Amino acid sequence: MIVYHGGYCPIEFPEIIKGKYAKDFGTGFYCTEIKIQAVRWAKRYDTSVISLYDFVINHDLKILHFEDMTEEWLDFIINSRSGMQHAYDI
DSSP, X not given: OEEEEEESSOOSSOXXXXXXXXXXXXXXXXXXXXXXXXXXXXXXXXXXXXXXXXXXXXXXXXXXXXXXXXXXXXXHHHHHHTTOOOSOOO
């Protein structure tokens, strides 16, 4: 699966960094399958860089996947933004 990351510099080897940031899905390295979304993310910076990765799912990880923007999806985002921790790897 090809995924994109929009930022201000190229990132050859992404790392998931644990920290105190309360973002939509908790801390991590945010990517998308939608290239135009990564382009929008990158536009926030003076220098825009889109990084592309060939992501292979490791089925040993605890994965939470949302097919659509449902109530469950929204609740997860609200909880993550509030700083609530979860047990998922990705």
